[in-house]
Amino acid sequence: MADATQTAGFQALDTSAVTRKFRIQDRIFYLMTLGSATLVVLLLLAIIVVLIIDALPTFQAFGFSFLWGTKWSAPADIYGAVPAVVGTLVSSFIAMLIAVPLGIGIAIFLTELCPGSLRRPISTAIELLAGIPSIIYGIVGLFILVPLMQTYILPFLMMTIGQVPLIGLLFQAPAPGVGLLTASLVLAIMILPFITAISRDVFSTVPPMLRESAYGTGMTTWEVARHILIPYTRRGLVGGIMLGLGRALGETMAVTFVIGSVSRLQSSIISPSTTISAQIANNFGDADGLQLSSLIALGLLLFVLSFCVLALARWMIGRGNAL
Amino acid sequence: MDNAIRQNLVSRRYGKNRVMMVLCLIAAILGIFFLSVILGTLLYRGVSALNLDVFTMSIPAQGSRGGLINAMYGTALVTGCAILIAAPIGILAATYLVEYANGTKLTEAAKFLNDILLSAPSIIIGVFVYGAVVVPMHGNSAFAGILALALIALPVVNRTTQDMLLLVPNELREATAALGAPRWKSMTMVIYRSAWTGILTGILLAVARISGETAPLLFTAGYSKFMNASLTGPIATLPVAINTLAADAGEDLKQLAWAGALIITVAILALNILARVLSGRRQ
Numbered sequence: 001m002a003d004a005t006q007t008a009g010f011q012a013l014d015t016s017a018v019t020r021k022f023r024i025q026d027r028i029f030y031l032m033t034l035g036s037a038t039l040v041v042l043l044l045l046a047i048i049v050v051l052i053i054d055a056l057p058t059f060q061a062f063g064f065s066f067l068w069g070t071k072w073s074a075p076a077d078i079y080g081a082v083p084a085v086v087g088t089l090v091s092s093f094i095a096m097l098i099a100v101p102l103g104i105g106i107a108i109f110l111t112e113l114c115p116g117s118l119r120r121p122i123s124t125a126i127e128l129l130a131g132i133p134s135i136i137y138g139i140v141g142l143f144i145l146v147p148l149m150q151t152y153i154l155p156f157l158m159m160t161i162g163q164v165p166l167i168g169l170l171f172q173a174p175a176p177g178v179g180l181l182t183a184s185l186v187l188a189i190m191i192l193p194f195i196t197a198i199s200r201d202v203f204s205t206v207p208p209m210l211r212e213s214a215y216g217t218g219m220t221t222w223e224v225a226r227h228i229l230i231p232y233t234r235r236g237l238v239g240g241i242m243l244g245l246g247r248a249l250g251e252t253m254a255v256t257f258v259i260g261s262v263s264r265l266q267s268s269i270i271s272p273s274t275t276i277s278a279q280i281a282n283n284f285g286d287a288d289g290l291q292l293s294s295l296i297a298l299g300l301l302l303f304v305l306s307f308c309v310l311a312l313a314r315w316m317i318g319r320g321n322a323l
Numbered sequence: 324m325d326n327a328i329r330q331n332l333v334s335r336r337y338g339k340n341r342v343m344m345v346l347c348l349i350a351a352i353l354g355i356f357f358l359s360v361i362l363g364t365l366l367y368r369g370v371s372a373l374n375l376d377v378f379t380m381s382i383p384a385q386g387s388r389g390g391l392i393n394a395m396y397g398t399a400l401v402t403g404c405a406i407l408i409a410a411p412i413g414i415l416a417a418t419y420l421v422e423y424a425n426g427t428k429l430t431e432a433a434k435f436l437n438d439i440l441l442s443a444p445s446i447i448i449g450v451f452v453y454g455a456v457v458v459p460m461h462g463n464s465a466f467a468g469i470l471a472l473a474l475i476a477l478p479v480v481n482r483t484t485q486d487m488l489l490l491v492p493n494e495l496r497e498a499t500a501a502l503g504a505p506r507w508k509s510m511t512m513v514i515y516r517s518a519w520t521g522i523l524t525g526i527l528l529a530v531a532r533i534s535g536e537t538a539p540l541l542f543t544a545g546y547s548k549f550m551n552a553s554l555t556g557p558i559a560t561l562p563v564a565i566n567t568l569a570a571d572a573g574e575d576l577k578q579l580a581w582a583g584a585l586i587i588t589v590a591i592l593a594l595n596i597l598a599r600v601l602s603g604r605r606q
Contacts, residue, residue, distance in 0.1 A: 025505060041433050220339075302444055
């Protein structure tokens with residue numbers, strides 16, 4: 001009896017020392033994880049703060065008229081955001097117009113039509129292509145697509161749609177091959193794997209029971225896609241498309257190679273134009289003073305723009321999962 | 324009569340179905356066609372530009388022999404250092420978010436901010452590092468490039484580690500706690516080990532992502548024609564070299580750009596496949 005208490009007491013002493021050591025080590029580990037998590041948040045805040053500080057001279061010089069200024073001229077030291085912002089929005093919009101139906105079409109093909117043995121290889125190939133760096137799309141666009149556009153596609157567009165009143169304004173010369181439409185095509189091809197993968201993933205979340213019942217009532221494949229797959233996955237689908245839009249808005253290298261970089265507001269979508277990221281990539285290296293600050297202000301605008309799109313996308317996808 | 328209307332309706336529905344399915348098929352063929360044109364061009368122009376010089380010499384001046392060895396070295400150095408910085412911080416941050424404070428409002432906000440950072444345009448990261456590092460240091464440097472890439476890799480590692488830690492069954496945590504193991508031992512010796520293939524996949528994907536990045540390196544790491552081992556000077560990386568060489572007037576330098584494009588794409592595809600194999604083995 002006495003022996004047992006002695007042992008127990010001895011052990012209690014020993015464990016309390018070990019426990020103290022463990023508690024200190026635990027505390028250190030906890031603080032390391034907390035510090036890392038805080039760092040991630042602080043970094044995002046630091047990005048915003050640094051961008052705002054560096055953009056300040058522009059807003060001091062032009063006030064908020066920078067946001068609706070339509071002129072960007074380094075010699076005159078006058079800078080306005082509109083040409084680049086419009087170029088960014090229009091090129092992304094056209095890219096989405098091409099990539100979304102194509103991507104959803106491929107996803108429907110993969111989930112409903114494709115023979116089982118081909119499904120995995122095609123999906124894998126498309127997912128792998130999503131990892132190809134954007135500069136590859138840029139140089140292929142420059143050396144393959146631009147000559148094609150210049151010699152065949154753009155003259156054809158000018159001869160046909162270009163002759164139609166009103167819409168024709170969108171397709172007027174000069175058209176050297178590089179331009180907004182070419183950039184939109186490259187962007188569309190770039191985000192296509194992404195849109196396809198997301199659509200296929202959300203389509204596969206549709207319960208098999210729902211799909212089988214629909215087929216059982218005699219629906220055609222298209223009706224199943226149109227009335228079951230797309231409505232059921234609407235939120236996830238839209239969220240995924242918004243993520244694709246976020247990529248298109250911020251894409252730099254692919255666009256820089258093929259857009260022609262002319263910072264002027266134009267009615268024609270086949271003429272050389274620019275986007276925020278192309279503007280920054282092209283001029284940042286040798287800019288200083290007010291121009292540098294204006295480029296950073298453009299960057300801030302892009303950040304705000306993509307933040308809004310991404311926040312909306314996350315919100316939609318989050319709600320989709322909750323349902 | 325009634326039957327005729329029904330027949331008509333059915334044939335219209337089937338007709339519409341056929342049209343739409345053919346359109347889907349065309350979409351698939353078009354998609355595969357576009358993407359094979361890109362890969363085909365890359366292979367065709369890249370392979371014909373490959374030779375021993377590409378792997379043994381530095382970037383040449385117009386008209387002389389040369390290769391991309393300094394750019395390959397630069398990419399390996401910058402990418403490697405960036406992941407060495409980003410991986411531990413990302414894993415630890417994910418550990419806090421999942422293991423210590425999961426579900427609180429503050430963590431949800433932190434996860435959201437991480438996702439924003441994950442999808443932020445990479446050129447913005449470049450502009451930020453320019454303002455925060457390049458300007459104070461008076462010039463481009465490999466160090467600035469490393470920081471820019473680390474900033475891009477960090478949210479990727481953080482996000483994938485979060486997902487992997489959430490997959491670890493709670494029983495494991497309870498069992499280690501019941502054995503009297505302190506939390507940090509339970510994390511490092513049990514939880515990380517059961518999630519390590521997933522975490523490694525995330526790190527590989529982050530490496531694949533940052534090794535192809537161009538925009539954030541343009542004005543941070545800069546460009547150099549020479550082999551440069553120091554972290555404080557500008558250093559060439561493959562993507563920036565491709566960007567510079569492709570814009571050059573000289574045909575031989577354009578060739579070199581295609582060779583570089585092939586090398587970086589093959590490397591990134593290999594990393595992606597490796598990541599897939601790893602994550603496939605886990606399931």
